[in-house]
Amino acid sequence: MTFPASAREERGATAARDRTFWGKLSGWAPYGAALRVATASPRRQFLILAICPVIWVLTQHLGPMVQMLRVSLTDAYPVAPGTPQHFTIEHYLAFFHDPLFWQPFFRTLSFAGVFTFCTLVLTYPVAYFLARHVRPKNRMLLLLLLLIPFWVGEIVRTYAIMILLGNTGAVNLVLKWIGLIDRPIPFMYTSFSMGVGIVYLTALYMLLPLYSALEKLPASLNEAAADLGAGAWTRFRRVTLPLTLEGISSGCTLVFLISTGFYATPVLLGGPSTTVFAETIAGFFHVAGDQWPTGAAFAIIMFLAALLVTAAFQKLMSSLRKGDSK
Amino acid sequence: MTRLSMNRRKLLTTAALSGAALATPAYLRRAHAQSGGEVNIWTYNDFVPEAFREQFQDETGIKINVRLVDDQGKQFSLLAAEAPNPTVDIMTVAGHRFLQFIDSDLLAPLDTDRLSNWGNINPTFSESDWATIQGHKWGAPILSGMEVLAYNSDIVSAEEAQTWDTLFSETYAKQTAYIIQDMMSIIMLKMGYDGNMVEYLDNPERAAAIVEEAKNFLIEHKPLVRKYYDGGAEFQQMMVNQDIVLGHSWNGPAAALINDGFPLGMTIPREGSYGFVYTFNIANNAPNMDNAYTFLNAILASPEVGAAMTKASGFISTYKGASEYLTDLEKKSTSFPEEQLANLQFFRAEANEMKYGLVDPAVEAIKAA
Amino acid sequence: MTRHNRILLSCVYWAFVAYVFVPLILMVLMGFKDSKFIGFPIRSYTTDWYTGVLQDTETLTAFGYSVAIAVLSTVISVLVGTWIAVLLEGRKFWGRAVILGMTILPALIPGIISAIAFRIYARLLGIETGMGAIVWSHAVHNVPFVVLVVMARLSTLPKSQIEAARDLGADPLIAFLRITFPYLVPAIMGASIFCLLLSFDDFVRSFFLGGYEPTLPVLIFAKLKSGMSPEINAIATVALVLTAVIGVWAERFTRRMNKD
Numbered sequence: 029m030t031f032p033a034s035a036r037e038e039r040g041a042t043a044a045r046d047r048t049f050w051g052k053l054s055g056w057a058p059y060g061a062a063l064r065v066a067t068a069s070p071r072r073q074f075l076i077l078a079i080c081p082v083i084w085v086l087t088q089h090l091g092p093m094v095q096m097l098r099v100s101l102t103d104a105y106p107v108a109p110g111t112p113q114h115f116t117i118e119h120y121l122a123f124f125h126d127p128l129f130w131q132p133f134f135r136t137l138s139f140a141g142v143f144t145f146c147t148l149v150l151t152y153p154v155a156y157f158l159a160r161h162v163r164p165k166n167r168m169l170l171l172l173l174l175l176i177p178f179w180v181g182e183i184v185r186t187y188a189i190m191i192l193l194g195n196t197g198a199v200n201l202v203l204k205w206i207g208l209i210d211r212p213i214p215f216m217y218t219s220f221s222m223g224v225g226i227v228y229l230t231a232l233y234m235l236l237p238l239y240s241a242l243e244k245l246p247a248s249l250n251e252a253a254a255d256l257g258a259g260a261w262t263r264f265r266r267v268t269l270p271l272t273l274e275g276i277s278s279g280c281t282l283v284f285l286i287s288t289g290f291y292a293t294p295v296l297l298g299g300p301s302t303t304v305f306a307e308t309i310a311g312f313f314h315v316a317g318d319q320w321p322t323g324a325a326f327a328i329i330m331f332l333a334a335l336l337v338t339a340a341f342q343k344l345m346s347s348l349r350k351g352d353s354k
Numbered sequence: 355m356t357r358l359s360m361n362r363r364k365l366l367t368t369a370a371l372s373g374a375a376l377a378t379p380a381y382l383r384r385a386h387a388q389s390g391g392e393v394n395i396w397t398y399n400d401f402v403p404e405a406f407r408e409q410f411q412d413e414t415g416i417k418i419n420v421r422l423v424d425d426q427g428k429q430f431s432l433l434a435a436e437a438p439n440p441t442v443d444i445m446t447v448a449g450h451r452f453l454q455f456i457d458s459d460l461l462a463p464l465d466t467d468r469l470s471n472w473g474n475i476n477p478t479f480s481e482s483d484w485a486t487i488q489g490h491k492w493g494a495p496i497l498s499g500m501e502v503l504a505y506n507s508d509i510v511s512a513e514e515a516q517t518w519d520t521l522f523s524e525t526y527a528k529q530t531a532y533i534i535q536d537m538m539s540i541i542m543l544k545m546g547y548d549g550n551m552v553e554y555l556d557n558p559e560r561a562a563a564i565v566e567e568a569k570n571f572l573i574e575h576k577p578l579v580r581k582y583y584d585g586g587a588e589f590q591q592m593m594v595n596q597d598i599v600l601g602h603s604w605n606g607p608a609a610a611l612i613n614d615g616f617p618l619g620m621t622i623p624r625e626g627s628y629g630f631v632y633t634f635n636i637a638n639n640a641p642n643m644d645n646a647y648t649f650l651n652a653i654l655a656s657p658e659v660g661a662a663m664t665k666a667s668g669f670i671s672t673y674k675g676a677s678e679y680l681t682d683l684e685k686k687s688t689s690f691p692e693e694q695l696a697n698l699q700f701f702r703a704e705a706n707e708m709k710y711g712l713v714d715p716a717v718e719a720i721k722a723a
Numbered sequence: 724m725t726r727h728n729r730i731l732l733s734c735v736y737w738a739f740v741a742y743v744f745v746p747l748i749l750m751v752l753m754g755f756k757d758s759k760f761i762g763f764p765i766r767s768y769t770t771d772w773y774t775g776v777l778q779d780t781e782t783l784t785a786f787g788y789s790v791a792i793a794v795l796s797t798v799i800s801v802l803v804g805t806w807i808a809v810l811l812e813g814r815k816f817w818g819r820a821v822i823l824g825m826t827i828l829p830a831l832i833p834g835i836i837s838a839i840a841f842r843i844y845a846r847l848l849g850i851e852t853g854m855g856a857i858v859w860s861h862a863v864h865n866v867p868f869v870v871l872v873v874m875a876r877l878s879t880l881p882k883s884q885i886e887a888a889r890d891l892g893a894d895p896l897i898a899f900l901r902i903t904f905p906y907l908v909p910a911i912m913g914a915s916i917f918c919l920l921l922s923f924d925d926f927v928r929s930f931f932l933g934g935y936e937p938t939l940p941v942l943i944f945a946k947l948k949s950g951m952s953p954e955i956n957a958i959a960t961v962a963l964v965l966t967a968v969i970g971v972w973a974e975r976f977t978r979r980m981n982k983d
Contacts, residue, residue, distance in 0.1 A: 289834060
C-alpha cells in the first residue's frame with residue numbers, strides 16, 4: 029500500500045520533531061528510501077513479505093519430506109553402493125493389502141481423538157478458572173505453577189506414572205492403607221494408564237490456547253447476559269463457548285497432531301492390545317528387518333490421514349463459528 | 355546340525371590369568387609414540403569403563419569420543435544415514451545382527467592379526483561359528499547375553515521356573531511379560547524347531563508354517579500376558595512394581611536386579627534358550643582405522659576391564675579370567691549351572707532375512723490380535 | 724450461584740494441580756531412594772544420588788548444552804514462525820493453503836522418521852552433525868507450533884487499530900512493530916515456552932543429528948539402558964530446579980530491561 033506524497037511529507041515533518049525511537053527511525057533518510065522501494069506497489073510489498081517464509085518452507089520443511097518421499101518410493105534403502113535402485117509404489121500398496129496394519133492405524137486416530145477430547149474437557153475448567161476467577165496479579169503465578177512439571181522429560185515423567193499406578197504404586201498403597209482394597213488394582217498397561225500418561229503430556233498444549241482465548245473475553249459480556257436473565261449454563265453455552273471456539277480449535281488441532289506422533293509414552297504405558305501406529309512405523313526402522321521404504325511410506329500415509337482429519341475438523345469449527353455469528 | 359559344537363562348559367569357567375594385564379602399559383606406550391589423534395566410538399553407557407578411558411587417553415594420547423546409543427536399531431539407522439563416510443570408528447553390535455550390517459556394507463572385516471590380545475577372549479566366543487561370516491571375523495566379543503526366564507523368587511518356585519510353560523500357565527495369568535520378537539525364537543525352539551531357521555533355508559514353506567504355528571501359540575496365550583515390552587529397564591520396573599512376577603528377560607537387566615538385592619531368580623529353562631554376544635566392530639571406511647585397532651587391542655588387554663563391563667551391565671564378560679574381579683553376588687548373578695548352560699545355543703544370522711521376513715509380520719499380527 | 728461455581732472451579736483447578744504434581748513429587752522422592760531402582764517400598768534413604776549429580780560434570784555439561792540448544796532454536800523458530808504467521812493471516816493469496824500445509828508438515832512426521840529425514844537432508848546440505856545441526860532441526864520442527872499459536876492470536880487483532888495507525892501516518896513496518904507486534908507478545912511468549920519445552924525434551928532428533936556431545940535427554944536414555952535408577956530422577960530434578968532458576972532470573976531480567 030502506498031501513501032500519497034503529501035501525506036509522506038507531512039509525516040516526515042512530524043517525525044523530525046518526534047524524539048522517540050520510532051520517530052527517529054521513520055525520519056531517518058535511508059530507512060525511508062528503503063521503505064519506499066519496498067512498498068512501491070502492493071505486489072512488491074507482498075513479495076517482500078512472502079519471499080523469506082516461502083524460501084524457508086520450501087527448503088527447510090519440504091526438503092526433509094521430499095527425501096522421505098523418495099525413500100518411500102525406492103525398492104531398498106539404504107542401498108549398498110553399486111546396486112541399481114528402482115522406484116516402486118509397492119510399499120504404499122502393502123498398507124492397503126494387509127488389514128493387519130489397519131487396526132493400529134485407526135486405533136491411533138481414534139485414540140488421538142478421544143485423548144484430545146479428554147484433554148479439552150479436563151483443561152477447559154482449569155483455564156476458565158485461571159482466566160475468569162483469579163485476580164490478574166496471581167494469574168501468571170498460578171499458570172506458571174502448572175507449567176513446572178512439563179519441564180521434566182517425557183521418559184522420566186512416564187516412569188513416575190508407573191511408580192504412581194503400579195501394583196505397589198502410590199495409588200494402590202494409599203487405597204490399601206485406607207482399607208478400600210485388599211489386593212492391588214492393576215492400573216498399569218491398560219488404555220487407562222496410557223490415557224493418564226498422554227493427557228499429562230498434552231494438557232499444556234491445550235491449556236495455553238484455551239487460557240489466551242478465555243483471557244481476552246470481556247467479563248461485561250457475561251454480565252450483560254446475566255442481566256438479561258440467562259442462567260449460568262446458558263451463559264456458558266451461548267456466550268463463553270462460542271467466543272472461545274478459536275482457542276478450542278487451535279488447542280485441539282495442536283493436541284491431535286502431537287498425539288498421533290506419540291511413541292514412547294504409549295509404548296511404555298500401554299498394554300498388549302494398545303499398539304499405536306507410530307510403534308508399527310518405528311518397527312520398520314528398528315527391528316531386525318531394515319525396511320526403511322515401508323516405514324517411510326506408512327509415515328506418509330499416517331501424515332496424510334492426520335492432515336485430512338485436521339482439515340475436516342477446522343472446516344467444522346469454522347462453520348460452527350459462522351453459524352454462531354449469524 | 356546347527357547347534358553350537360563348541361564346548362559350552364567353558365563358557366563361564368575361568369582360564370588362568372595371562373600376563374597380558376602386566377604387559378598393557380608397555381604396549382600402550384609403544385602406541386603412544388606412533389599415533390595420537392582420536393577414536394570415535396558408539397556404545398552403550400559404561401561399556402567403555404571410565405578408568406580404562408582415562409588410562410588409555412593418558413598413555414596413547416588418543417582421545418576417546420563416546421557417543422552413547424541406547425538400542426541396536428537406532429545405531430543401524432544412524433550408521434546407514436551416515437554411510438558411506440561414517441564419523442564413527444567403532445560400534446557395538448549384537449553378534450546376530452552382523453549380517454544386516456555386513457549386507458549394507460557398513461562393517462569392515464576385522465584383521466585379528468593386528469590384535470595381539472585377541473587370545474584373551476574366551477574361544478567359546480572368539481572362535482565360535484556365528485562369529486565367522488563370509489570367511490571373516492567381524493567383531494571383538496566383549497559381553498555375552500542370553501534369553502532367560504526370570505522370576506520373583508518370593509512368589510514363583512525355582513521348580514516352576516525350569517520350563518517356559520510356566521510363562522503361559524493360568525497360575526500367573528496377567529502377571530507375565532516378554533519381548534515378542536525374542537519369544538518367537540524361543541517358542542520355535544520349545545516346539546522342537548530351529549529358532550534360527552537355518553535348517554529351513556531351502557524350505558521356505560516349512561519355515562512359514564513353523565512361524566505360523568509359533569504365532570498362533572502366542573496369539574492363543576495373549577489373554578494371559580500383562581505386557582509386551584521392549585527394553586530391560588521396563589522389565590526391571592515391572593518386577594519392582596510387582597506388576598509381573600515372572601517373565602522372559604535378558605540376563606543383564608535381571609542380574610542388575612539381583613545385584614541390587616531384589617528377590618529374583620533366573621534360569622535357562624529345559625526346553626533351551628538363545629544367547630547373543632555384544633561385539634566391538636570397526637566401521638567400513640572408519641576415519642581413524644589405526645586408532646580403532648589400538649583401542650580394540652588395549653581394551654582386550656585386561657580381564658579387569660571385562661569385569662568392569664560386567665559390573666556396569668550385568669552381562670557376562672567374554673574375557674578369560676574376568677570373574678576373578680567380581681564380588682560373590684556378581685558372580686552368582688552372572689553364572690548358571692552347567693546343566694542349564696548345556697541347553698543354550700547362540701543366535702545365528704544366516705537365515706535372518708528369511709526369518710525376520712516372516713517373524714516381523716507375525717509380531718505385528720500378534721500385537722493386532 | 725457464581726460463588727458455588729467459583730468454589731467448584733477452584734476444586735477442579737487444584738485437583739488438576741495434584742494430577743500434574745504427584746508424579747513430580749514421586750520423581751523427587753525417588754531420587755532419595757537407596758537402591759539402584761525406583762519404586763516402592765523405599766527401605767532406606769540417601770542423598771548420594773543428588774550430591775553425585777551436582778558433582779558430575781558430564782551431566783551438568785549436558786544440561787548446559789541442552790539449554791543453549793533450546794534457547795537458540797527457539798529464537799530462530801519464533802522469528803521465522805511469526806513471519807510466516809503474518810504472511811498467512813494477511814490477505815488471501817494464491818497458494819496460501821499449500822504454504823500452510825507445508826508449514827505444519829514438520830510437526831506431523833513421527834519423531835524417528837523426521838530425525839532420519841533430517842539426518843539425510845543434513846548430509847545433502849553439507850551440515851556437520853553437532854550443535855548447529857541439532858539447533859537447525861529443532862528450529863524447523865518447532866516452527867509449526869509458533870505459526871499455529873501466533874495465527875490464532877493474529878486472527879483476533881482488531882483491524883481498526885492498524886487502520887487507525889496507518890491513518891495517523893505510520894508506515895506498514897512501523898505499524899507492525901508498534902501495533903501488531905505488541906498485540907502478539909503474549910502469543911509469542913506462549914509459543915516460546917512450547918519451543919523451549921519441545922527442544923529441551925527432544926531425544927530422537929538430538930540423537931540423530933548430534934555429535935559426540937550428549938544432550939540431557941540423550942544422556943538420560945543412555946543411562947536408562949542400565950535401568951531406571953534414582954540417579955536419573957535426581958538428574959531430572961536438578962535440571963528442573965536449574966531451569967526454574969534460569970527462568971525466574973530471565974523474567975526478572977526482562978522486567979528490569981523493560982523498566983529502563
